[in-house]
Amino acid sequence: MEKNYNPQDIEEPLYNFWEKNGFFKPNNNLNKPAFCIMMPPPNITGNLHMGHAFQQTIMDILVRYHRMQGKNTLWQVGTDHAGIATQILIERQIYLHEKKTKKDYNRNDFIKKIWEWKKISNLVVTRQMRRLGNSVDWEREKFTLDPDISNAVREAFIILHKNNLIYQKKRLVHWDSKLETVISDLEVQHRLVKSKKWFIRYPIFKNKNKKNINFEYLLIATTRPETLLGDTALAVNPKDCKYNHLIGQSVICPIVNRIIPIVGDEYADLKKDTGCVKITPAHDFNDYKVGQRHQLPMINIFTFDGKVKFNVSVYNYQGIKSNIY
Structure with missing residues (x-):
């Protein structure tokens, strides 16, 4: 036995064993009660932070508890495209490394750059979740722009429209003149500035x-x-x-x-x-x-x-x- 505890030598091989043997998958026993948690998908804009670790630890405790009771348990894992935040990150990167802006690319080439970033960042985020020991079913991993997810969003909008619960109308929105896109009210930070009258x-x-x-x-x-x-x-x-x-x-x-x-x-x-x-x-x-x-x-x-x-x-x-x- 090693004198000092080395988590990398113990936790990582143990987690790989758990994942390989499907210990985190639902038991698919329909006669048992079901328990499911949807993980709020982390953004692909960077590394996980302490808030993610705290939140996911609490969810992991709940999932493991119900799994040990024999319930048909699923912890759905995934990552989020983070829209505007990811676009800003990519624009900064291409300007830093290539001295270009998004207008130097056509739409398809710029989107290709973003998908390349997604591939790298997604690997980083999911590796961090594995190192946390999250007992998620990785075979069910989702991304918020997966075709089936996008189709589900469209279907939801169609259903809401048919039931007269949503409508289209010209009205004021917060607009970013640099990114040339609508932004959420939650993404706007109001501040007082000194100006002329x-x-x-x-x-x-x-x-x-x-x-x-x-x-x-x-x-x-x-x-x-x-x-x-x-x-x-x-x-x-x-x-x-x-x-x-x-x-x-x-x-x-x-x-x-x-x-x-x-x-x-x-x-x-x-x-x-x-x-x-x-x-x-x-x-x-x-x-x-x-x-x-x-x-x-x-x-x-x-x-x-x-x-x-x-x-x-x-x-x-x-x-x-x-x-x-």
Whole structure:
């Protein structure tokens, strides 16, 4: 017997023996109770960390306990493609090693790079899980982009759509102008930044049939002056005695000379800046809500890479293409 305990000499051969002899597979005895745990699939973006080890140890204890009771036990193992995180990692790698960006590749070649990374990273992650002693059935190993998994996701969406539980609609999302893709709300980190505030005059549209208007313009404050190009209304608070008589009137949006309505909405804060707010439903989540309440058009002024469009895209409040402007 060796004087010092060497886990690599004992644990690895023992685990290989367990795996080779199928000790982690379900017993397929339908007369016995079933017990199953789906392992939250680790991302293929790097190595496992202490959180994985802690979580998987707890699951392993539960699985081994129920297996020892004779239950038909399965611990389903797999890994996750991690979408955007993996793409960012690959982009950094090709820039570091090749001084290229994803735009230097066509779609198929770039995807091929990602699959090459998946093959390497997946081996690292699964080896680490084996070293942890996870009693999973490796013959059932899955990847979240396996054809059967992808088909199951599509089938689920079709079923939900047929049951009117999901629908497609134009609405605001978090967009990454570098990766040119939608990102989850959970992946967005909001932070306060110091910036400039712009005060902009919107001339009152003088309609011959509407008199007794004592204002030449309404003044608004904004930190996003570029979104002026997508404005479809100004909002004032209905309780604002200074401006509420203007509700239903119109103003002229500067630069583009678009005639837009003045709406009454409590989103306009009486105590903030001028009390008047520009409404850009296509580029601000609060403005989008105001736009829905007042059925305002949405004007998308940005390209996928975050530049101002030469020809804007106009939709009605339901997200249907419109020629209102």
